[in-house]
Amino acid sequence: MAGAAVLPIAFLLCLALAGGADAAGKAVGFYELKNKKGDFSIKVTNWGAALVSVVVPDCKGNLDDVVLGYDTVAAYVNGSGSFGATVGRVANRIANSRFVLDGKAYRLFRNDGNNSIHGGHRGFGKVIWTVKEYVRDGDSPYITFFYHSFDGEQGFPGDLDVYVTYQLSSPYVLSIRMHATALSKATPVNLANHAYWNLGGHGSGDVLKHELQLLASRYTPLDKSKIPTGQIAAVSGTMYDFLAPKPVGKHMEIVPGGGGGYDINYAVDGEDQYAMRRVARVRDPASGRAMEVWANQPGVQLYTSNWVINEKGKAGKVYQQYGALCLETQAYPDAVNHPEFPSSIVRPGQAYKHDMEIKFSAH
Template structure:
């Protein structure tokens, strides 16, 4: 079932729509046309209690004014581009800067700050789905080429949120996207998520500079605080005396996913468990990278849907994407998009519960 309602009004008078998708088992997701944003994702815990497991606001103005980009769709280039410059087919391009001398998440007016068109509503009982579309003109934030971008949110029983991305262009450009949801499996507004047990299926990660730009090195996680190949609490090493942890003020690094090839179907990238409530999350994706962000930018200035302020590490991001600054690093997987090869990508956030231990 899909329920449509008005969420708020923009200064220009445009109405921002909210679309809530629900399955018969109570699993639901709410999507905003502003930023193609995942506002809530409700699922049961071990005792059958329902909570949203992503951070979100109840007011449009908070989404427009607060930092953090909670639940939004990133573009035209998710994550960072060094100095906002890249060379494509022998020509240099300069895009708009919004993080010091660098560009992040597409620039000051990235796709997370746009009103998207609701392109389709598919109200099927076992797979409700909404498709949102954004047309980005040639030169948008300095990026070359006209881009047509759609993102689809679909629910599948018993607890899958499937996010599908498609993009096409009329001339070569660079493109990278992700969803910027902050998860807390204990429930939105429940406090710190540092006790969640996290595993990431990656043997390598990308070290960064003081300005959080990848150095170009692909470093083994073995023997470092970045090793999540076996589950461990997210916060176990977050206060470690480690240069990379200090630079990120926690984790804000891209993991190189362990893949056997360029399979077109989603593969398991990470899994998370919150032992107190029993919820678990599996992340599957077709993307080559996974950005772990431990909620370092949450400042407590804004209150979420629960009425509680979001503070550092009250949620964490598992952002499936291409690598940061890939347009400037030849040995990273290419983020070049060409007219003859449209972009297609799928990420699945699979929620469930761990049964209680036998007494």
Template sequence: MSHSTILKIVLGNIDGQAVEAYRLSAGGTSIEVMTFGAILTRLTRPDRTGKIDDIVLGYDDPADYVTKPGNSGAICGRHSNRMADGRFVLDGRPYDLPRNNGAHHLHGGMPGFGKRFWSAHPHPENNSVEFRLHSPDGDQGYPGALDASTTYRLSEEGTLSITMRATSDRTTVVNLIYHGYWNLGGHRSGSVEGQMLRIAADRYTPVTPDKIPTGEIVAVAGTPFDFTTAKPIGRDIAAAWPGGGYDHNLCHTDFDGTMRLSAEAHDPASGRALSIRSNQPGVQLYTANHFADAPTPGKGGALYQRYAGFALETQNFPNAPNVPAFPSSVLRPGEIYEHRMDIAFSTVAL
């Protein structure tokens, strides 16, 4: 790719610190990413008629990312998703973490990585911005001084690559995720129940009423979690959980640590489509259920309500440090944690 122009702006401030944002474009995709939370705040794509719209949920005022629920667009860690009882045992030693989700730990604590400032390092030569964060030994109860980075890159074809890396000076556990919400009809277009989704996962991890994995890995066949063939997101949503909504980890078929198809989605009305490839064993499908109880004003005066977006969080399995049968999330000194996801965009005909 030739040397690209990356526009730097200041969006506002949080607690007196300026929030910088960087805008990149290529291949019909334009993005905006900011230093707070390494958050992807905007992503625009044309529909089948050429109409451009923003297809990620978010907020105009960066301070809203602090106070409003859902971790919209953030990079979450140190260990994302839920950790049972806010504790884990590593090499025979127990570690206690903040219990910020009832009796359990969620998305790295208070604050997790999605609620902190990262330093920005633009790379115009390959149309990318790298964000870096240092997490000291003992941060939120986790062992080891961790250096994390997240790089957003746009290819000439408009594919968005998100690469999350980490190293530690002590043995620790890591599970970084991108926690964005998609609405392929446009972020203000309402419920995503009619949008089509296919997930390359033939199993899932059932959960307790607190949404902690039971430790089982079972087939999706015959359950609301069967997305092996594309179906509307809303077809079985009422049966997925009491009161409706998905918030579940699905296990990718034939995972071997290489880049493989994770999911595909498209909006029949607009024609916008995406496909996600990743090197992670699972993906959390979450349908932004929190907006049902708390409708929330978003960008441009939009009101985000029930099922306003869907998240596809490629990841290791929730509570992995406490379940020996799950893939390991242990990171040892000298190793490099690398979570890659490539998101390609297109349009489909009527």
């Protein structure tokens, strides 16, 4: 357990505040990608391989940042919302922070009641990644981050090499590629990008009037601790039905949990669960901005920022409940404990590939 992966959070926070580097010499900072026209750009940080900002035009050509986040690396280190982070080794929840794989029981760090969420208290969104490549100019600028997760980190088995690449392409497409290779033992892997989207602008208020369509006719119901029951139910006739576009807030008052709000996994439609396909479409009627989410994963988590309260964000903005929505393409939550779900197990020498495309438009 040597090197940057085991440095305590307090020490990493000091480094971030100082704009310094970790013990392996990896500088912690922000990196920008911008298209040639200058009207489409993103910023990322190697703290948590996080997406910091996405600037795109509205229907009148006005530019705004449509991702919630922070102005400083220190705020990301200290933040509680996983804003834009690459979460893992296993995103979402694992019941009772344990699983059995190949006859051996593994116990994980509990950070959500009795459950583990987003890889534990120091998952991939709370570590320093190495910048492997950074091409900021040209037709398709990109940046690639690398992280080596050691055997036993947060309780997970086996060494894992992880790469995340952010890339821009024409006309307004953001690609996110999350790839990993198991090196020594079989392990569950479920990486997800945890961006909080508000197409009206990151500090423009709630997203209840955003029109959402999810290409998912089924979802995975939860028990009282937000763990899937194992059932895969039809959305038809329920508050979870977004097959046809409708405002996010249409049924918010009756959605269970925290006084309302969505935090649920959908089973994405399609015969091939790992084919690249359209997952969702969101449009903000006020700005005319829209985005399509494409991915090659079996599930997508809809989360409506239910627990974001008085969070100090970028440019002096204070984020509140329902101030954004997350569309986290993923494996099904707790898949490692549900053999009836699509498998999340990656074995030595196998590659995990999670590809996303987010296509922006305005009209």
